[in-house]
Protein backbone atom coordinates (compact mmCIF):
# COMPACT_ATOMS: atom_id res chain seq x y z
CA UNK A 1 0.00 0.00 0.00
CA UNK A 2 1.28 3.46 -0.86
CA UNK A 3 1.68 5.77 2.13
CA UNK A 4 -1.22 8.21 2.50
CA UNK A 5 -0.04 11.23 4.46
CA UNK A 6 -0.56 14.96 4.60
CA UNK A 7 0.91 18.00 6.33
CA UNK A 8 -0.47 20.77 8.51
CA UNK A 9 1.11 24.16 9.07
CA UNK A 10 0.42 26.94 11.54
CA UNK A 11 1.23 29.93 9.39
CA UNK A 12 1.71 32.42 12.22
CA UNK A 13 4.37 30.37 14.04
CA UNK A 14 5.69 28.17 11.22
CA UNK A 15 5.11 25.00 13.23
CA UNK A 16 4.32 21.94 11.14
CA UNK A 17 2.96 18.42 11.51
CA UNK A 18 2.78 15.42 9.20
CA UNK A 19 0.09 12.79 9.62
CA UNK A 20 -0.16 9.29 8.20
CA UNK A 21 -3.74 8.22 7.51
CA UNK A 22 -2.60 4.71 8.28
CA UNK A 23 -3.01 4.48 12.05
CA UNK A 24 -3.92 8.21 12.26
CA UNK A 25 -0.32 8.62 13.35
CA UNK A 26 1.31 12.04 13.65
CA UNK A 27 4.82 11.19 12.37
CA UNK A 28 6.42 14.62 12.63
CA UNK A 29 5.88 17.78 14.64
CA UNK A 30 8.30 20.66 14.28
CA UNK A 31 8.30 23.83 16.36
CA UNK A 32 10.82 26.60 15.71
CA UNK A 33 12.39 24.31 13.12
CA UNK A 34 13.09 21.54 15.65
CA UNK A 35 11.63 18.03 15.37
CA UNK A 36 9.78 17.08 18.58
CA UNK A 37 8.79 13.49 17.79
CA UNK A 38 10.94 10.40 17.39
CA UNK A 39 10.34 8.27 14.32
CA UNK A 40 12.42 5.12 13.90
CA UNK A 41 14.55 5.13 10.75
CA UNK A 42 13.15 1.65 10.09
CA UNK A 43 9.51 2.58 10.81
CA UNK A 44 7.29 0.74 8.34
CA UNK A 45 5.18 3.33 6.57
CA UNK A 46 3.48 1.21 3.91
CA UNK A 47 0.51 0.20 6.04
CA UNK A 48 1.67 -3.35 6.75
CA UNK A 49 2.53 -2.66 10.42
CA UNK A 50 1.84 -0.01 13.07
CA UNK A 51 4.28 2.90 12.76
CA UNK A 52 7.25 2.78 15.16
CA UNK A 53 7.30 6.36 16.39
CA UNK A 54 5.28 9.55 16.30
CA UNK A 55 1.91 9.35 18.07
CA UNK A 56 0.08 6.09 17.31
CA UNK A 57 -3.34 6.05 19.01
CA UNK A 58 -4.12 2.90 20.98
CA UNK A 59 -7.75 1.65 21.06
CA UNK A 60 -9.71 -0.35 22.31
CA UNK A 61 -7.09 -2.20 24.40
CA UNK A 62 -3.72 -1.27 25.88
CA UNK A 63 -1.24 -4.14 25.60
CA UNK A 64 -2.63 -7.62 25.04
CA UNK A 65 -5.91 -8.71 26.65
CA UNK A 66 -5.88 -12.31 27.80
CA UNK A 67 -9.62 -12.50 28.38
CA UNK A 68 -12.79 -10.53 27.67
CA UNK A 69 -14.06 -8.87 24.46
CA UNK A 70 -10.58 -7.65 23.38
CA UNK A 71 -8.85 -11.02 23.80
CA UNK A 72 -8.70 -11.71 20.06
CA UNK A 73 -7.26 -8.30 19.16
CA UNK A 74 -3.54 -7.73 18.64
CA UNK A 75 -1.41 -5.80 21.15
CA UNK A 76 -2.66 -2.16 21.47
CA UNK A 77 -5.82 -2.89 19.45
CA UNK A 78 -6.77 -1.88 15.91
CA UNK A 79 -6.71 1.94 15.74
CA UNK A 80 -2.99 2.15 14.99
CA UNK A 81 -3.00 -0.35 12.15
CA UNK A 82 -5.97 0.58 9.98
CA UNK A 83 -6.39 3.24 7.32
CA UNK A 84 -8.50 6.15 8.60
CA UNK A 85 -10.51 8.46 6.32
CA UNK A 86 -10.08 12.24 6.35
CA UNK A 87 -13.33 13.85 7.46
CA UNK A 88 -12.13 17.45 7.53
CA UNK A 89 -8.89 19.25 6.80
CA UNK A 90 -7.78 22.86 6.69
CA UNK A 91 -4.34 24.44 6.91
CA UNK A 92 -3.64 23.81 10.59
CA UNK A 93 -6.17 21.18 11.65
CA UNK A 94 -7.59 17.86 10.47
CA UNK A 95 -10.08 15.27 11.66
CA UNK A 96 -9.70 11.60 10.79
CA UNK A 97 -12.38 8.99 11.20
CA UNK A 98 -12.46 5.25 11.83
CA UNK A 99 -15.60 3.10 11.85
CA UNK A 100 -16.21 -0.65 11.45
CA UNK A 101 -16.36 -0.08 7.65
CA UNK A 102 -12.61 0.61 7.59
CA UNK A 103 -11.70 -2.42 9.70
CA UNK A 104 -10.31 -5.68 8.38
CA UNK A 105 -12.55 -8.72 8.61
CA UNK A 106 -10.31 -10.11 11.36
CA UNK A 107 -10.64 -6.97 13.49
CA UNK A 108 -14.42 -6.79 12.99
CA UNK A 109 -14.80 -10.41 13.93
CA UNK A 110 -12.59 -9.94 16.97
CA UNK A 111 -14.44 -6.81 18.19
CA UNK A 112 -17.97 -6.62 16.83
CA UNK A 113 -19.22 -3.33 18.33
CA UNK A 114 -20.46 -0.42 16.23
CA UNK A 115 -18.33 2.62 16.95
CA UNK A 116 -16.96 5.81 15.49
CA UNK A 117 -13.55 7.28 16.34
CA UNK A 118 -12.94 10.92 15.45
CA UNK A 119 -9.36 12.08 15.87
CA UNK A 120 -8.58 15.76 15.53
CA UNK A 121 -5.03 17.07 15.24
CA UNK A 122 -4.60 20.84 15.64
CA UNK A 123 -1.50 23.02 15.48
CA UNK A 124 -1.55 26.34 17.26
CA UNK A 125 1.70 28.20 17.88
CA UNK A 126 3.99 25.91 19.85
CA UNK A 127 1.11 23.57 20.79
CA UNK A 128 -0.10 20.34 19.25
CA UNK A 129 -3.53 19.12 20.33
CA UNK A 130 -4.61 15.54 19.63
CA UNK A 131 -8.21 14.83 20.57
CA UNK A 132 -9.84 11.42 20.28
CA UNK A 133 -13.63 11.17 20.47
CA UNK A 134 -14.89 7.65 21.03
CA UNK A 135 -18.55 7.26 20.04
CA UNK A 136 -20.50 4.17 20.96
CA UNK A 137 -22.90 3.73 17.99
CA UNK A 138 -24.00 0.31 19.22
CA UNK A 139 -27.10 -0.70 21.15
CA UNK A 140 -24.80 -2.46 23.64
CA UNK A 141 -22.42 -0.84 26.13
CA UNK A 142 -18.75 -1.57 25.53
CA UNK A 143 -15.54 -1.39 27.56
CA UNK A 144 -12.36 0.13 26.23
CA UNK A 145 -8.92 1.46 27.03
CA UNK A 146 -7.15 4.14 25.03
CA UNK A 147 -3.78 5.85 24.94
CA UNK A 148 -1.79 8.31 22.85
CA UNK A 149 1.54 6.52 22.47
CA UNK A 150 3.75 9.57 22.03
CA UNK A 151 7.42 9.02 21.15
CA UNK A 152 9.22 12.27 22.07
CA UNK A 153 12.56 13.05 20.43
CA UNK A 154 15.21 14.07 22.97
CA UNK A 155 18.83 15.13 22.52
CA UNK A 156 20.13 12.71 25.14
CA UNK A 157 18.12 10.46 27.45
CA UNK A 158 20.85 10.99 30.10
CA UNK A 159 19.71 14.62 30.39
CA UNK A 160 15.98 13.87 30.54
CA UNK A 161 13.70 13.67 33.53
CA UNK A 162 9.94 13.57 33.86
CA UNK A 163 8.16 15.70 36.45
CA UNK A 164 4.69 15.08 37.91
CA UNK A 165 4.87 11.42 38.97
CA UNK A 166 6.13 11.69 42.54
CA UNK A 167 4.21 9.75 45.21
CA UNK A 168 2.32 7.52 42.77
CA UNK A 169 2.32 3.76 43.13
CA UNK A 170 3.10 2.50 39.65
CA UNK A 171 2.99 -0.87 37.99
CA UNK A 172 6.50 -1.78 36.86
CA UNK A 173 6.09 -4.08 33.86
CA UNK A 174 9.85 -4.86 33.75
CA UNK A 175 10.01 -6.34 37.28
CA UNK A 176 6.28 -7.23 37.47
CA UNK A 177 5.92 -5.36 40.74
CA UNK A 178 4.25 -2.31 42.23
CA UNK A 179 6.53 0.46 43.40
CA UNK A 180 5.87 3.88 44.91
CA UNK A 181 7.61 6.66 43.02
CA UNK A 182 9.88 8.65 45.32
CA UNK A 183 11.31 11.16 42.88
CA UNK A 184 10.17 14.45 41.45
CA UNK A 185 12.69 13.85 38.66
CA UNK A 186 12.04 10.45 37.10
CA UNK A 187 14.76 9.30 34.72
CA UNK A 188 15.15 6.33 32.37
CA UNK A 189 18.51 4.68 33.04
CA UNK A 190 17.70 1.15 31.82
CA UNK A 191 14.71 -0.60 30.25
CA UNK A 192 11.65 1.27 31.55
CA UNK A 193 8.01 0.20 31.19
CA UNK A 194 5.69 1.62 33.83
CA UNK A 195 2.04 2.50 34.24
CA UNK A 196 1.42 5.41 36.61
CA UNK A 197 -2.32 5.45 37.43
CA UNK A 198 -4.38 8.56 38.16
CA UNK A 199 -1.69 11.20 37.63
CA UNK A 200 -3.12 14.46 38.96
CA UNK A 201 -0.25 16.85 38.29
CA UNK A 202 0.83 18.33 34.99
CA UNK A 203 3.50 16.15 33.47
CA UNK A 204 6.58 17.89 32.09
CA UNK A 205 9.58 16.53 30.25
CA UNK A 206 12.79 18.32 31.20
CA UNK A 207 16.00 18.31 29.21
CA UNK A 208 19.09 19.60 31.01
CA UNK A 209 16.80 20.97 33.77
CA UNK A 210 14.72 23.06 31.38
CA UNK A 211 11.12 22.19 30.55
CA UNK A 212 11.07 20.99 26.95
CA UNK A 213 7.50 19.66 26.74
CA UNK A 214 4.44 20.15 28.91
CA UNK A 215 1.57 17.67 28.62
CA UNK A 216 -2.00 18.69 29.50
CA UNK A 217 -4.60 15.91 29.53
CA UNK A 218 -8.34 15.40 29.52
CA UNK A 219 -9.89 11.93 29.84
CA UNK A 220 -6.38 10.42 29.99
CA UNK A 221 -5.63 10.11 33.68
CA UNK A 222 -2.78 7.60 33.51
CA UNK A 223 0.79 7.99 32.26
CA UNK A 224 2.87 5.21 30.72
CA UNK A 225 6.62 5.75 30.73
CA UNK A 226 8.48 3.55 28.25
CA UNK A 227 11.98 3.26 26.90
CA UNK A 228 13.07 -0.13 25.52
CA UNK A 229 16.77 0.69 26.13
CA UNK A 230 19.10 -1.80 24.39
CA UNK A 231 16.11 -4.16 24.04
CA UNK A 232 15.24 -2.07 20.96
CA UNK A 233 17.75 -4.26 19.08
CA UNK A 234 15.19 -7.06 19.21
CA UNK A 235 12.62 -4.91 17.40
CA UNK A 236 12.84 -5.35 13.65
CA UNK A 237 11.55 -1.84 12.95
CA UNK A 238 13.69 0.15 15.41
CA UNK A 239 16.73 2.07 14.15
CA UNK A 240 19.34 3.23 14.73
CA UNK A 241 20.33 0.65 17.34
CA UNK A 242 21.26 3.41 19.80
CA UNK A 243 18.09 5.38 18.98
CA UNK A 244 16.74 4.66 22.47
CA UNK A 245 19.10 7.43 23.64
CA UNK A 246 17.14 9.94 21.57
CA UNK A 247 13.60 9.04 22.60
CA UNK A 248 11.27 8.72 25.51
CA UNK A 249 7.66 7.60 25.38
CA UNK A 250 5.47 9.50 27.83
CA UNK A 251 2.03 8.18 26.96
CA UNK A 252 -1.18 9.78 28.18
CA UNK A 253 -3.71 7.01 28.64
CA UNK A 254 -6.92 5.66 30.10
CA UNK A 255 -5.42 2.22 30.64
CA UNK A 256 -5.20 1.27 34.30
CA UNK A 257 -8.83 0.08 34.26
CA UNK A 258 -11.59 -0.57 31.72
CA UNK A 259 -13.86 2.34 30.85
CA UNK A 260 -17.48 1.50 30.15
CA UNK A 261 -19.07 3.52 27.37
CA UNK A 262 -22.85 3.22 27.35
CA UNK A 263 -24.74 2.74 24.11
CA UNK A 264 -25.10 6.06 22.28
CA UNK A 265 -22.56 7.88 24.50
CA UNK A 266 -19.17 9.41 23.75
CA UNK A 267 -15.82 9.78 25.54
CA UNK A 268 -13.24 12.49 24.94
CA UNK A 269 -9.53 11.74 25.36
CA UNK A 270 -7.28 14.68 24.62
CA UNK A 271 -3.70 15.78 25.11
CA UNK A 272 -2.19 19.18 24.48
CA UNK A 273 1.57 19.14 24.00
CA UNK A 274 3.30 22.47 24.48
CA UNK A 275 6.89 22.79 23.25
CA UNK A 276 8.71 25.04 25.69
CA UNK A 277 12.31 24.90 24.40
Ligand code: BG6
Nearest residue numbers: 075076149173193194224226251
Ligand atom coordinates in the same frame (compact mmCIF):
# COMPACT_ATOMS: atom_id res chain seq x y z
C1 BG6 B 1 4.19 0.55 25.67
C2 BG6 B 1 3.99 -0.68 26.54
O1 BG6 B 1 3.10 1.39 25.78
O2 BG6 B 1 4.32 0.13 24.31
C3 BG6 B 1 5.16 -1.62 26.34
O3 BG6 B 1 3.88 -0.29 27.90
C4 BG6 B 1 5.33 -1.97 24.87
O4 BG6 B 1 4.96 -2.79 27.11
C5 BG6 B 1 5.44 -0.67 24.08
O5 BG6 B 1 6.49 -2.76 24.71
C6 BG6 B 1 5.61 -0.88 22.57
O6 BG6 B 1 4.61 -1.71 22.07
P1 BG6 B 1 4.62 -2.14 20.56
O7 BG6 B 1 3.45 -3.08 20.39
O8 BG6 B 1 4.45 -0.89 19.75
O9 BG6 B 1 5.95 -2.80 20.28
